Amino acid sequence: MACFACLFVLEWRWDGPQRERLVALRRTLEERELEVVRAEQEVRRLPALEAEVGELDAQLERLRARLPARRDAAALLRRLETAATRSGLTIRAFVPRPAVEHSWYAEWPIRLELSGTYQHLSLFFDRVRRFDRIINLEDIAVRALEMPRPNESIVAECTALTFVAHDAMGQRVMVGAPVEKQER
Known part of the structure; x- marks a missing residue:
């Protein structure tokens, strides 16, 4: 009996810490296997996430076109002048005004004076x-010319209000000297 007690005490002293270590290692192994399963699930989702990122990038580019990050008076004048010419109007004045700053964008008003006919004006709009x-297009005022000519019976004044995004760092957009188009 004493022999069994000695064997029990030796086994308990010898195997006890080893068993505890084995249990801890099995627990760590189960945790790591669970991490591997989760990582494999994320890897399977990766192509869908990459496709979503691509779609979001394309959407961001479309939105940047609607709300550019810089003021380019010359480019805007060209676009408006092209639209006016195709509509049968003449831009008599193009006067950029100071921007009104907001937290993530700026309102940029531009005073326009156009001449043509009512129909041409509606095509331009x-x-x-x-x-x-x-x-x-705001603050639209239309008046008839005292001496109308063919294809020019009105003068319209309005404010073209466009918007400019601040950059990602929240920096205000800088503007050069205003471009002013004088009467022709």
């Missing part, structure tokens, strides 16, 4: 409406 870039 329709063309501006179709621009990718957001441009609101």
Whole structure:
């Protein structure tokens, strides 16, 4: 009996810590296997996530076209002048005004004076409406010319209000000297 007690004590002293270590190692192994399963699930989702990122990048580019990150008066003048010419109007004045700053964008008003006919003016408004870039036409005032000519019976004044995004760091957009188009 004493022999069994000695064997029991020796086995308990010898095997006890080894068993505890074995249990801890099995627990660690189960945790690692669970991590591997989770990682494999994430790897399977990766192509779908990459496709979603691609779609979001494309959407961001479309939105940047509507709300550009810089003011380019010359490019905007060219676009408006092209729309006016195709509509049968003449831009008599193009006067950028100071921007009104907001937290993540700036409103950029531009005073326009156009001459042509009512029909040409409505065609111009329709063309501006179709621009990718957001441009609101406000404060529209139309008056008849005292001495109308063919294809020029009115003068319209309005404010073209467009918007410019601040960059990702929240920096304000810098503007050069305003471009002013004088009467022709």
